[in-house]
Amino acid sequence: MSSQDYDCIVIGAGVQGSFTAYNLAKNNKNTLLLEQFVLPHSRGSSHGQTRIIRKAYDEDYYTHMMEECYQLWTQLEKEANVKLYRRTGLLVMGPEKGDYQVFKSTLERNKVPIVILPREEFSQHIPHVNLSQGNAALVDTTAGVLYADRTLKTVQGQFQKLGGMIKDGQKVIDITPGSVVTVTTVSGMYRAKHLVITAGPWANTLLSHTGLQLPLQVIKINVCYWREKVPGSYNIQHRFPCFIQLESEEAKHHIYGLPSNEYPGLMKLCYHTGPETDPDERDRQTDRGDIDILQRYITRCFPGLVPIPAVVESCMYTVTPDNHFVLDHHPTHSNIVIGAGFSGHGFKFGPIIGKLLCELSQGEVPSYDLSPFRIRRFQAHSKSAL
Numbered sequence: 001m002s003s004q005d006y007d008c009i010v011i012g013a014g015v016q017g018s019f020t021a022y023n024l025a026k027n028n029k030n031t032l033l034l035e036q037f038v039l040p041h042s043r044g045s046s047h048g049q050t051r052i053i054r055k056a057y058d059e060d061y062y063t064h065m066m067e068e069c070y071q072l073w074t075q076l077e078k079e080a081n082v083k084l085y086r087r088t089g090l091l092v093m094g095p096e097k098g099d100y101q102v103f104k105s106t107l108e109r110n111k112v113p114i115v116i117l118p119r120e121e122f123s124q125h126i127p128h129v130n131l132s133q134g135n136a137a138l139v140d141t142t143a144g145v146l147y148a149d150r151t152l153k154t155v156q157g158q159f160q161k162l163g164g165m166i167k168d169g170q171k172v173i174d175i176t177p178g179s180v181v182t183v184t185t186v187s188g189m190y191r192a193k194h195l196v197i198t199a200g201p202w203a204n205t206l207l208s209h210t211g212l213q214l215p216l217q218v219i220k221i222n223v224c225y226w227r228e229k230v231p232g233s234y235n236i237q238h239r240f241p242c243f244i245q246l247e248s249e250e251a252k253h254h255i256y257g258l259p260s261n262e263y264p265g266l267m268k269l270c271y272h273t274g275p276e277t278d279p280d281e282r283d284r285q286t287d288r289g290d291i292d293i294l295q296r297y298i299t300r301c302f303p304g305l306v307p308i309p310a311v312v313e314s315c316m317y318t319v320t321p322d323n324h325f326v327l328d329h330h331p332t333h334s335n336i337v338i339g340a341g342f343s344g345h346g347f348k349f350g351p352i353i354g355k356l357l358c359e360l361s362q363g364e365v366p367s368y369d370l371s372p373f374r375i376r377r378f379q380a381h382s383k384s385a386l
């Protein structure tokens, strides 16, 4: 068994761990990125072809973080000479009196360029979509699609070019906290002054070695692709946007979609929740209640799609009680930093999360106010052991 010393070890090579390792290497830290599966893999939360990037949020702090984050995405594209983002705009639809107004106000307050679509003009701008009764619509024109698998390959490659070390197929089985942290994997033992845990759905499994449990729920998402009745109706090249249908009486969670692009003739359209699962038993979870909700929605609002999923892939969310991230030091071991609970909306933030977790692990003042993301907000929660 080998034993090696690093400035920092990052556990988990999903989007957040990969961007964290990349930032550490940029800061000349001798960094090891450990991943349980052989890379690339499709067993966590960051795999797949695409994700939505947007500034449309109901809290100012996410919109603020996205300002810099867009710049960091562009910087990485230039640095690696690769295209990771395609602008499409994001159509936001929702009951006029609900959360829609909060999204609209946040966008307006932060001067994000938007286009309001009055009901009478809606179909002229967005063909093949029926706006639900009582719903209003706007477009966040800065939004678009991120190429997810390509992002991971790029950021891991850049990390290695900077001298970073990736060891995949190395499941971490033990962590011994201390002024030097010892991390044991199935085939090695590594030591570092700092540790960052970005283990996605396995966060609590790893944190159990450090005496901490967070109130995280792991959810399986059926990633559904639906066939266009007329090929091209919802295509990215025909400038069809990404969309979010905010929760309503009929669907208690968002429904969201991306234009047909990665699989010709198929549009990705998903429900923003699903059944709870053990991350190691994801494929034994076969609940398809979400698909029933999507079928009813598609029949009513997307009449140009066949309401039977053509492809169903699997992914997982790791959800906190308030849907906000966890970005913090371990409460008892300050040289351990945790990035967890990205609650199904963390991919777009990857570059900024990487920067923040790097800052936290190096004892620097973080670039943003991290109070919404602190562990102590869970103090009243029964599942947390603080």
Ligand SMILES: Cc1cc2nc3c(=O)[nH]c(=O)nc-3n(C[C@H](O)[C@H](O)[C@H](O)COP(=O)(O)OP(=O)(O)OC[C@H]3O[C@@H](n4cnc5c(N)ncnc54)[C@H](O)[C@@H]3O)c2cc1C
Pocket: 011, 012, 013, 014, 015, 016, 017, 034, 035, 036, 037, 043, 044, 045, 046, 047, 050, 051, 052, 053, 170, 171, 172, 173, 198, 199, 200, 201, 202, 203, 206, 221, 223, 270, 315, 316, 317, 339, 340, 342, 343, 344, 345, 346, 347, 348, 349
């Ligand atoms: C279907 C779906 C759609 C989404 N859509 C969007 C979107 O449109 N926009 C957006 O911004 N976000 C979106 N998200 C959310 C986003 O993808 C996640 O927030 C993000 O990928 C979480 O990344 P992560 O690095 O925390 O987790 P992961 O990607 O799961 O990475 C954690 C890694 O840690 C590794 N690991 C765990 N335990 C160990 C161990 N013991 N030893 C070594 N390695 C270990 C895992 O194998 C894994 O590779 C979506 C998510 C899903 C599932």
Ligand SMILES: O=C(O)[C@@H]1CCCC=N1
Pocket: 052, 053, 054, 244, 254, 256, 272, 344, 345, 346
């Ligand atoms: O984060 C995103 O943009 C997507 C779409 C809305 C629901 C969750 N993920």
